Amino acid sequence: MSETSVPVFRAAGTADIEAVVALVESAYRGDSGRRGWTTESDLLDGQRTDAAGVSALLGQPDSLVLLAERDGVLLACCHIERQGDAGYFGMFAVNPDLQMAGVGKALLAEAERVAHDEWSCVAMRMSVIEQRVELIAWYERRGYQRTGEFRPFPYGDARFGIPRRDDLRFEWMVKPLAGAVA
Template sequence: MDIAPATARAELTFRDATEDDVPALVRLVESAYRGDASRAGWTTEADILKGRRTDADGVRGIIVDPSGRVLIAEQEGETVACCQLEHRGRAAYFGMFAVRPGLQGAGLGKVIIAEAERTARSDWGVDEMHMTVISVREELIAWYERRGYRRTGELTPFPYGDERFGVPQRDDLAFELLVKRL
């Protein structure tokens, strides 16, 4: 598959993550969502959540879980994006989606989400993809809606007090379920 980032043209390849990829995946996810580095892209959560987005144990747990996988996108041998896929009966869950901040906005995310959907359909025969997004992330939700996801209005409370999900900077956070028929 070929993708043309803003500054260069490089082939994009996909593979399943292994435990050896954990450190690089943690760095990628943290850089896309937290701290000043995340501000280079548009997916930052730095203004609504401080602290960590994930850790090595959490990423390793997803990789070794037999019901899921972490899909890695590489350009020229470097990890540039990832996402979690988890088989949940007739649906797949899509999460931990991260694109290197300097490459965001170049169309890479569209390619990765399309590959994740194709993979879930072909490997698991699912007919829906589910994800949860922080409900105040209107720009991000709009991006997913342009990819065919619909808001369900089904909200799950944000786990305030559980720093594995970050340290909230506001008191109105919740996760909203988004669904797409595949």
């Protein structure tokens, strides 16, 4: 299978927890995250996730940690969850060395397909730190719209990282799925 071939998608299991944590941390934190463009290293220190957090996602009803692999190697992951008639998309991470190679775009499309085809969701929602303008623009190019709805960053909860600035907040984005009106 070539490096440009479509990845294989599958649901994560408990045996995948450590690999998922390592991937997420490498994509968002520290020097390894700086190799890719999705790093939050300038905004946050500390952890992005941990084994207990990923394990909890695996145990939730209407929740799926979706993996993208090639030849058994983890390339990317995300978490999707059914929330009423919408899906929620989060914990999206692509190996920093493979960012900009189409893996993330393919995984996002698969997550949208699962939400629509398997859960009958009419929209996909997500929250993005509003200071991540490049990431917001990437999602907009894939059909997501800024809603103007915000929620505060969970300051003081180290499970979400240690903020390097005091003005962080999340903006909600939404995309109708398969022609549905969100």
